[in-house]
Amino acid sequence: MGNVTETALLFETYPKLKGKIPWMPLGNFPTPVQKLDNLGKEIGAGSFYVKRDDLSSSIYGGNKIRKLEFLLAEAKQKGANTLITGGGIGSNFSLATTIHGQRLGMRTVLILMDQPTAEYAKKNMLLDYYHQAKMLKTSRRLRLFTIGYQFLINIKPLKGKLPYLIPIGGSSELGSLGFVNAAFELKKQVETGILPEPDYLFVSAGSLGTFCGLWLGCQVANLKTKVVGVNVSSANTVGAATKINKIYQYLWKTDPGLPRLKVSSSDLTILKDYRGERYARFTKEGMEAILLMHSLEKIKLDGTYSGKTLAGALDYIKKNHLEDKVLLFWNTYNSVDLSHLIKDIDYHKLPTPFHKYFELPKQEFEAPL
Numbered sequence: 489m490g491n492v493t494e495t496a497l498l499f500e501t502y503p504k505l506k507g508k509i510p511w512m513p514l515g516n517f518p519t520p521v522q523k524l525d526n527l528g529k530e531i532g533a534g535s536f537y538v539k540r541d542d543l544s545s546s547i548y549g550g551n552k553i554r555k556l557e558f559l560l561a562e563a564k565q566k567g568a569n570t571l572i573t574g575g576g577i578g579s580n581f582s583l584a585t586t587i588h589g590q591r592l593g594m595r596t597v598l599i600l601m602d603q604p605t606a607e608y609a610k611k612n613m614l615l616d617y618y619h620q621a622k623m624l625k626t627s628r629r630l631r632l633f634t635i636g637y638q639f640l641i642n643i644k645p646l647k648g649k650l651p652y653l654i655p656i657g658g659s660s661e662l663g664s665l666g667f668v669n670a671a672f673e674l675k676k677q678v679e680t681g682i683l684p685e686p687d688y689l690f691v692s693a694g695s696l697g698t699f700c701g702l703w704l705g706c707q708v709a710n711l712k713t714k715v716v717g718v719n720v721s722s723a724n725t726v727g728a729a730t731k732i733n734k735i736y737q738y739l740w741k742t743d744p745g746l747p748r749l750k751v752s753s754s755d756l757t758i759l760k761d762y763r764g765e766r767y768a769r770f771t772k773e774g775m776e777a778i779l780l781m782h783s784l785e786k787i788k789l790d791g792t793y794s795g796k797t798l799a800g801a802l803d804y805i806k807k808n809h810l811e812d813k814v815l816l817f818w819n820t821y822n823s824v825d826l827s828h829l830i831k832d833i834d835y836h837k838l839p840t841p842f843h844k845y846f847e848l849p850k851q852e853f854e855a856p857l
């Protein structure tokens with residue numbers, strides 16, 4: 489499993505959580521922090537850094553691995569051998585759950601919904617298939633059904649006898665702890681001089697576990713960093729405040745020694761002008777940001793999440809004159825290329841409802857990377 493840590497850093501500060509909250513090592517942490525000298529120069533910022541969560545696993549990385557360290561540990565604890573999760577047809581979380589679940593002997597059932605087609609979405613579907621996920625195409629109504637199902641499977645007498653259900657994006661209270669933990673990792677990197685304490689941290693806000701976990705984690709870890717989310721789906725500050733309070737309650741119930749905290753939506757910043765027409769519909773600004781990052785720093789971003797997030801971050805930095813601040817961009821997109829695994833797979837092998845995504849024309853603005 490590579491260069492793994494022995495314990496979640498959160499448990500080092502709050503040892504009472506250890507053993508009560510499920511966790512297992514899955515990825516390569518800490519992820520590197522890199523100074524973006526060229527991009528910084530381009531925008532006139534002297535202290536611009538990137539947190540390379542794209543390198544969180546040499547098997548398949550990205551932001552999901554941190555959530556899965558908690559979620560798959562609970563699934564194992566409950567004795568589940570099947571994981572049910574879902575998202576858009578190109579869901580990175582579904583693929584990450586499938587790959588890492590399979591390594592732990594668990595198979596996945598994926599409930600996938602419509603989204604604009606794209607090269608990455610096609611790749612992810614083929615990789616889901618390659619890793620033997622059972623793929624179901626569904627409408628939103630069934631999604632509601634699955635939330636009800638989760639409620640059912642958490643009823644005590646049934647525990648462990650039924651599949652383990654993970655909500656979209658893995659952004660339950662438990663999954664979001666991956667990013668509370670990530671803030672402690674960041675703090676350690678600040679303390680060891682890898683980067684100065686960031687004034688601003690920019691991250692995607694989709695199903696919100698990443699943003700909310702980081703926001704809460706920075707508070708609990710005593711970092712002054714302002715976490716700025718960039719909406720890529722339907723994230724908003726009201727939903728985010730509710731989620732942060734729930735994650736906090738979950739932690740506090742396990743260790744009442746945690747500092748008291750209650751957040752309201754006015755404490756939070758989520759930029760809402762960078763998503764474009766809909767989730768996973770590419771934008772011109774997002775694609776420009778992707779090309780800029782790639783040409784100056786050789787780092788690959790994606791059009792659904794990280795590209796739009798960088799576009800939002802660059803605009804926010806400019807409009808608020810933050811060039812002299814310490815800035816951190818959190819790269820959430822996996823960078824392990826698994827194309828070789830699927831080069832010979834014909835998409836007709838997938839269940840029929842997925843074929844059309846291979847036949848539709850390319851969407852506008854898709855980056856030629």
Ligand SMILES: Cc1ncc(COP(=O)(O)O)c(C=O)c1O
Binds near residue numbers: 692693698699793
């Ligand atoms: C690459 C990437 N970045 C960011 C996100 C957003 O994270 P969250 O859903 O926790 O808001 C996702 C979620 O699917 C993702 O796949």
